Amino acid sequence: MSSLSELSAQQREDIRQACGFACVRCGVTIYRYLRLPDGNGATLLCPTCHGLVEEGRLTPMQVQGFHTNPVVRQRHFARDRLPFSPDLPALILGGSRLLKDTPIPLTLEGEPILIFAPPRRSNGATRISVRLGDADGEPVQVVEGNEWMPSDGSWHFLLRGDRYSMMAARGDGLAILRIVARNRIAVEHLRTTIRGRRLEVTPDWLEIDGKRHVGRIGSGMLVGLEC
Structure with missing residues (x-):
């Protein structure tokens, strides 16, 4: 899996929407774009989780699983502890x-x-x-x-x-x-x-x-x- 730097504005918007505007694994709203292991599309991972991928501590299969079910879309996720707001803070x-x-x-x-x-x-x-x-x-x-x-x-x-x-x-x-x-x-x-x-x-x-x-x-x- 590799990082992606050359994405159109529309592609980035589509990826953010699909991932819930945050790292699919931990929900942090600071992220990098990462190519999915099957080469079909991309996902969002925070710098920390991205580092786990680079170190081999987060497998391609695990990344694919997190992308399929982003943590921010799960019922237990506490959005109030992170900056999710429709307003200027x-x-x-x-x-x-x-x-x-x-x-x-x-x-x-x-x-x-x-x-x-x-x-x-x-x-x-x-x-x-x-x-x-x-x-x-x-x-x-x-x-x-x-x-x-x-x-x-x-x-x-x-x-x-x-x-x-x-x-x-x-x-x-x-x-x-x-x-x-x-x-x-x-x-x-x-x-x-x-x-x-x-x-x-x-x-x-x-x-x-x-x-x-x-x-x-x-x-x-x-x-x-x-x-």
């Missing part, structure tokens, strides 16, 4: 009041660090995009509309309880998003350097180039704060 970060209707809470050196968008379909997942600096300070798209972009081991993803953790293999790039509720997300910790500018964010404060601020991110606008 409210955000908790930087010591500001609860941010609502703010798709891009932060930009650094003209680069949007986080982007949130409602799903294209009401039964889909919140679309999350993350852009952080690599070890040299160059911006890298880590997640694009829930699709995990790195394929060379330069970034790692992990689900820890109710947290999506994304970490650079080299450098200090880090983003931890806590799913407070399916329509509420807290930026528990974000740290990055882009073109010499350093940004660090928690729910209580943000720090730009070593200077700490509270309550500077605006709510109800396209971009909450431009750094």
